[in-house]
Amino acid sequence: MLDAIARLVNSDAGLVRRGRFVDTTFLIAIDDADALIRIQEGRVTKVTQGPFITPDYAFALRASREVWEKFWQPLPPFGFTDIFALVKQKLMRVEGDIHPFMANLLYFKDVIAAPRRETKR
Amino acid sequence: MSPRYEPITGRYLNCTLLGESHRLYVEEAGQGIPLLCLHTAGADGRQFRGLMNDERITKSFRIIAFDMPWHGKSSPPAGWQDREYQLTSRDYVDLIVGVADALELDRPVTMGCSIGGRIVLHLAHEKPERFRALIGLETAAFTAPYYDLSWLNRPDVHGGMVSAGVVSGLVAPTAPSEGRWETLWHYMQSGPGVFKGDLHFYMIDGDIRARLDKIDIKRCPLFLLTGEYDYSCTAEGTLEVAKRTGATATIMKDLGHFPMSENPEKFNGYLLPVLDKIRAL
Numbered sequence: 001m002l003d004a005i006a007r008l009v010n011s012d013a014g015l016v017r018r019g020r021f022v023d024t025t026f027l028i029a030i031d032d033a034d035a036l037i038r039i040q041e042g043r044v045t046k047v048t049q050g051p052f053i054t055p056d057y058a059f060a061l062r063a064s065r066e067v068w069e070k071f072w073q074p075l076p077p078f079g080f081t082d083i084f085a086l087v088k089q090k091l092m093r094v095e096g097d098i099h100p101f102m103a104n105l106l107y108f109k110d111v112i113a114a115p116r117r118e119t120k121r
Numbered sequence: 122m123s124p125r126y127e128p129i130t131g132r133y134l135n136c137t138l139l140g141e142s143h144r145l146y147v148e149e150a151g152q153g154i155p156l157l158c159l160h161t162a163g164a165d166g167r168q169f170r171g172l173m174n175d176e177r178i179t180k181s182f183r184i185i186a187f188d189m190p191w192h193g194k195s196s197p198p199a200g201w202q203d204r205e206y207q208l209t210s211r212d213y214v215d216l217i218v219g220v221a222d223a224l225e226l227d228r229p230v231t232m233g234c235s236i237g238g239r240i241v242l243h244l245a246h247e248k249p250e251r252f253r254a255l256i257g258l259e260t261a262a263f264t265a266p267y268y269d270l271s272w273l274n275r276p277d278v279h280g281g282m283v284s285a286g287v288v289s290g291l292v293a294p295t296a297p298s299e300g301r302w303e304t305l306w307h308y309m310q311s312g313p314g315v316f317k318g319d320l321h322f323y324m325i326d327g328d329i330r331a332r333l334d335k336i337d338i339k340r341c342p343l344f345l346l347t348g349e350y351d352y353s354c355t356a357e358g359t360l361e362v363a364k365r366t367g368a369t370a371t372i373m374k375d376l377g378h379f380p381m382s383e384n385p386e387k388f389n390g391y392l393l394p395v396l397d398k399i400r401a402l
Contacts, residue, residue: 075294078350082290085352088267103278105286106305 001072001115002028002035006044008114015114016042019107024100027060028112030068042107059096061112067091072115083109129173131194136223138190138216145220146194147187151179154253154400155229157221158186159237161259161379162323163284163316164307165193168234171385177393181400185229187220191315206318209326213240214247221251230399232256235378236323238354241343242362246332249341254399256392257345257368259378261358263328270324274314281309284316291378293350300383307382333365342402343368344395346388348376369395 009015019042028035034050036057063071063086070080079085086092094101101108131148138145148166150173158169166186173184188195191206217240221229230253233241238260245255268287274280285308292301308316336343345368347359356372363370373380373391380388 079352081294081350082352084268084287084290088352099277102272102283102286105283106289109286109289 001030001068001118002037002047002049004118005037005111005114006047008117009044009111012110012114015107015110018042019104019111022100022104022107024059025057026101026108027055027057027096029060029062031065033065037111039111044111057096059094059098059101061092061094063092071113074116076116083112127170127174128179129170133194134187134220134223136219138219138223139212141198143190143198144196145187145190147185147224148173149183149185150174151181151183153181153183155226156182156184156396157217157224157226157229157231158184159217159231159233159240160186160189160192161235161237162319163192163288163311164304164379164382165189165195165310167193167307168304168379168382171381171389172392175385175389178389178396182230182396185224185226189216191312191318197312206314208236208319208322210240210243210322210329213322213327214243217244218248218251228253230254230256232258234258234381235354236319236327238345239323239327239329242329242333242336242366243327245336245338245341245343245366246329249337252341254342254344254402256395257343257359257362258380259347259351259354259359260345260362261354262330262333262362264324264353264358266320266324270317270320273317273320280313280316281311284308284311288378291351291353292383293348293375293377295350295375296377296383300385304379304382333362336366336368338367342399344398345370346373346380346391346395347371348373348378348380350375350377353378369398371395 022039025038036048038046129148129150134145134147160166160168165188169186172178191197238257241255241257285305345359347356349372359370
């Protein structure tokens with residue numbers, strides 16, 4: 001699901017503008033499969049699939065494959081529409097230095113939800 | 122061509138609330154039964170413009186929405202710079218009754234959303250004689266904190282943007298884009314720490330689970346409307362309140378935590394039958 005994230009984010013001019021001050025790397029864990037997402041000036045510049053020995057990232061979002069698949073449906077079911085809905089139900093962990101995540105929350109929510117647009121096709 | 126004004130008028134009200142002088146911004150539209158509207162945490166009375174512009178409602182109801190102190194165009198009290206805003210159940214009840222008195226309203230119908238949907242339960246419990254009917258939007262007896270609230274007010278994070286970011290997922294995914302982003306704009310404009318201060322009531326002080334059974338809806342009818350996508354005040358939480366109080370509850374399709382501002386047209390379709398019942402009381 002993460003294969004298309006760079007194209008989906010970088011082709012969305014409004015989203016890139018919203019994240020124009022973001023320069024960080026974060027980790028998405030789908031079950032035990034890790035991926036590092038590098039962001040520079042609001043654009044996804046690199047997606048690296050694990051496994052990693054010493055991954056270097058600011059913050060991580062961890063959930064099961066089943067949860068991510070529901071979250072990435074074009075119209076997710078109740079309880080799977082938003083990262084905070086998952087956190088509230090303890091279906092997702094957001095950990096690490098979450099300052100860049102919270103300071104750019106509207107940006108990251110749409111970056112992480114971007115694969116929904118791909119599943120629509 | 123004459124100016125294309127909406128039928129909403131706004132004025133500033135001087136009054137004493139909680140022992141202090143306040144200057145409150147109050148909007149109203151329509152005539153008939155007074156309908157006092159309570160906005161959500163960290164927002165303001167603009168959330169109700171969809172009601173105030175709907176003639177089906179304004180022909181029978183005088184809709185009044187005030188910005189709580191510290192919110193919208195209402196000022197914080199003098200000396201605000203040296204204290205932290207923190208809403209309590211006691212202050213919130215006294216504030217609503219104080220505003221109703223200052224506006225000389227006779228047993229207004231009172232409708233609140235989120236923190237407003239919670240406080241109507243406190244009003245139903247403590248002051249049923251003061252209200253003709255109560256309407257709770259997105260009502261639950263309690264919501265526990267599910268993130269660290271300190272992110273909402275610190276100098277290295279834009280308070281308006283993080284508040285909007287936190288609540289953005291509470292808007293229904295099916296909401297029209299314009300309604301979604303207007304709702305978020307209100308959050309972006311909130312004063313520093315105001316949303317966080319309101320959440321003190323919502324997530325800590327305002328827990329009314331233990332007193333639900335003491336609410337007597339024969340003394341003041343209670344109606345509950347909750348959006349199906351609201352994961353903060355859930356449909357399950359609303360139905361639990363309905364079960365324990367006997368209130369009438371409806372779960373609204375395609376709506377989230379801000380029904381009146383995220384999708385006014387759809388919400389008014391759910392509200393009108395409730396208002397018809399209240400007119401017939």
